[in-house]
Amino acid sequence: MKNSRLIGFLPWLVVGLLALFPLVESTFYMQLLTKVLIMAIFAMSLDLLVGYTGLVSFGHAAYFGLAGYALALMAPKYETVSLWWSLPASIGVCALFALITGTLVLRTRGIYFIMVTLAFSQMLFFIFHDTKLGGGSDGIYIYAKPTMKLGEMELGSLEKLENFYWLVLLLTAGSYLLLRRILGSSFGRALLGIKVNEHRMRALGFPVFKYQLASFTLSGALAGLAGYMAAVQYGFVNPEILSWHQSGAVLMMVILGGMGTLYGSVIGAFAFVLLQEVLSNQAWFGIAAKHWQLAMGIFIMLVALYMPQGLAGLAQKFGRKPAEETSDE
Amino acid sequence: MDFAFFLIQLLNGLQYGLLLFLVASGLTLIFGIMGIINLAHGSFYMVGAYLAWSLSSMTGSLTAAILLAIPLTVILGMALERLLFRHLYQRDHLYQVLLTYGLILVFEELRSLIWGDDVHGVAVPALLNASIPLTDNLSYPVYRLAISGVCLLLAAGLYFLIQKTRLGMMIRAGASNRDMVQSLGIDIKLIYTLVFALGIALAAFAGMINAPLSSVFPNMGGQVLIICFVVVVIGGIGSVKGAMAASLIIGLAETFGQVLVPEVAGMIVYVLMAIVLVWRPEGLFGRA
């Protein structure tokens, strides 16, 4: 009992420590950590689909990238745009696109579902890559970060690194809490039921398609939140953020951390981004760093073969089961 | 659009569709028989193209290069099946996706290490380097016709193999009932190895013969892979007949799309896929 309360307290401890991080004042590490947190939101959004609804999407970058493009296209050139409306609008665009693609892709299952989600994300890639709409393969620059004003007062300029970092940290913690809440609700239980035994859920009278579509849309919206923040951080968008390598990377984060645990997605994002940084570090690996994807590819294959439950699975094997597992509530 | 121009586009569309069929038929066979989703299938198309380029620049002949490269890709396919894919048959699709995605990264980096990142052209074989004049200023290259011919021959061979031979019968039985086949004393493992190698070799061969037309460049496998996914979704998983129909539809739609409505040509295949998903989610020739 004591132990489980301690574990329940752990996420808050992590958030608290992370909130203090800007005091260290290292621009490089703060940027890296911001990127990790953004990817953690992205990975959690995918875990909702893969780990909790049983839908393996290989096109999740579509919603991530679309939000970035939505921001870039909405923001007037060289002028600032308000976060208050551009963020909900970008998320809304993603949710709408997820709703539309969801009605199509959810007509399929299994291997089909994987291929069709990938194909629709590639469709979006080619729209932005081949047409003038989003600046073609060069993409669009976002010259100024969005503003957060309350009346006339600026709450904190996002041009300042630590402000942006804190905002992203807040949003990551918020996304985690929101998803935990949702997954503990009747709706979340129904999703888990669908993952475990879709056929039985249908026989019990659940309109499975509607639940899956709701989950798909929510997941797309949350991926949009991450994509918006990524676009703000990098200051530009290009078709690469929509590419299937992005979809592969985020799926890898979910598995690496341990799917169906939510916190695993956060751990997976940490591990993946750090590994990427280490492998591509020229000071350490010299010429091999240029071909870091080789080591990454082998690593991904090894995880797929030998670590299907991810880091969370390893932790559960060697330690106590975390208190937030749904099965013992 | 006058008739000669229309004819050229029609032939181009068919040729492109037939080439897609070579890649997609292997993909759909591996899906249908082994239940494996292979994201790295496009990488074998790329490997084929690069082998054609490097071997033909060594030997000076594309034909010689292709004859050398085919056994190499068959061996590659068999080795990969034995070493990697065999561990995936009973696993969730999720892990198949992850493993084959990792394989793509490995292939791309190995390609970069071995062959570099430059774009290379491959010469059309001298014998086929001619054009058939259609009008005063329009003509059609013999090489494209030759590709179509070879693809048709291979398609006929594939049909014969699956429908008429003992191996084909075992392949069909293996797709519907793995245990039954095993209880008959047929070595299902051998069949899987052969089917996988066949699929890989077909994709690589498509890369080889198309190299003079498309040239050879990094990441060339990715685009082919996605289009072939669309082909398989439209045709129906596991159906070679469906792969043929869908390949031709996609080939013609893309070719004519680029001529008639170039702005939205890239979208056409996906719109087609969306229509099929609404109308017949199991694909044109898929089992419901």
Added chain:
Amino acid sequence: MNEPILRTKALTKRFGGLVAVSEVSLDLFVGEVHVVIGPNGAGKSTLTNLLSGDLPPTSGEVIFEGRNIAGCTSDHISRLGIGRSYQKTNIFLPFTVFENCRLAAQSRTPHALSVFRPAEGYAEINRLAEEAMAAAGLTHRAGRIAATLSHGEQRQLEIAMCLATQPRLLLLDEPLAGMGPHESQRMVELIKGLTADHAIMLIEHDMDAVFALAHRLTVMVNGEVLESGTPEEVRSSPAVQLAYLGGEELLHE
């Protein structure tokens, strides 16, 4: 005689050239257990699948409470008030017994889509789940993970989930399959207790159970109804004795 709650008219299902269910017409009444027997492959399970919406019929009608539900989806049919149990145990193995029943009960409440309230926060759903567990005799197992239950208990859970959806018509597909004599007896008592306010269609091979429960009996062979009536009528039917029993004294007490 009161109106049947469910009536099929010339219900037929073909798989390619094979006719699995052919022109079946039968009536189900509240307060009655209607047992369908027949050899393996007679089309009993297919018939159940047609009634529950797991399969769409090729032709014919299924009239439930006055409306034709042939071709409706299984979730729709379930919400109309037809519950079914499966021949092969079909439960949520990683969940607790309570959660299995709670999910089933949740399917009946419109506010179940509420996204922020904890799933256990609905007294009405919890009550339905508790009642279903009690009815199936599983209350003492509420906290157990379903996968760790004995086979008989899993069959009981199957029924409990079905009950938690508050159906008026129950389709029970071989609920006694693989059960020991003691467990079978308990299941028979359970089904008896449900008869008063439910209509029940039961598919069963265990002849002791069949005659302990049946108000009406339908014998199916090769997808067709060979004989239908009270147990006594069916027992004395020469056609049944010839075709189905083949002289074996299966139908004696």
